[in-house]
Amino acid sequence: MPEWWIERGIGETRAALVDHGRIVEARILRDGVLAAGTILTARLKRTGRNAIAVADDVEYLLPSGSGRATEGAAVQVEVVREALTGSEGWKRPLGRISDRPPCPAPAFEGRALLYPRESPLLDEAGWRELVDEARSGIIGFPGGGLRVSLTPAMTLIDVDGTLSPQELAIAGAGAAALAIRRHGIAGSIGIDLPTLDSKAARQSAGEAIDALLPKPFERTAVNGFGFVQLVRPRRHASSFELASDRPRFEALDLVRSVSRETGTIRLVAHPRLVAELERNADWLRQLERVVGGSVTLRPDPSLAMSAGYAEQA
Incomplete structure (x- = not known):
């Protein structure tokens, strides 16, 4: 289960x-x-279609408009899409007017x-592989691989491999569907499969997506060039989008990887990671409580962004 x-x-x-x-x-x-599903009190800065509401100095775009509320009025806003990061950090989070009282987003229920x-339990289930895929954009599958790229318009997934075109298209379509779900890719998505002359093969590739990617989503048919486009509701950033903000992504991953150390430690990392950790001193204070000792930093420009480590100080 x-x-x-x-x-x-x-x-x-x-x-x-x-x-x-x-x-x-x-x-x-x-x-x-603020997670999607949060309801907060905001003040209308602009009314009409694509209205803007402000709460705690954050502007929320309301694509469905402000209803009958007037400029300056207090309104309840449900967060529909969270604030994004990386190359799309300039986009406002999205919201909609709600008649419900302020409340946090529904919490994840589980273990x-x-x-x-x-933490090792999560790693054994594949968390390290997921992080590596997010930072590299490369995902392997038997007989081929996916390369995930972010563009301003959509997330693109290129399929390549050593199988025959028909086998590769079907296997790659299934692998792409699994990756979309695993990494939380949403919005507009393009999958570039091998060129297929056979309509039946193109249909089979589309059916592989339908079988493995849970609804809701919409997609086009696979065209003669092997391209298929999907659209999924976008409520938060995918792991690839989070990874595009490399200093923060790698700094948080480093903090997690050294959290099982004990005593006084020194984090050795690329200077951009050190700068990110210095900007977020609270992370270091929390890490000190976890490891039971002081935490200092040492920049090393020879290290890759993902190669930080802890040493005994």
């Missing part, structure tokens, strides 16, 4: 839907980001992992 595992770590909460010991769906919620003692 699939079960959500929730790890409330330093700087972010990680939730993973685990089925038969493997992660099939994952979600990372950064501290300070709460004791952090950091039970």
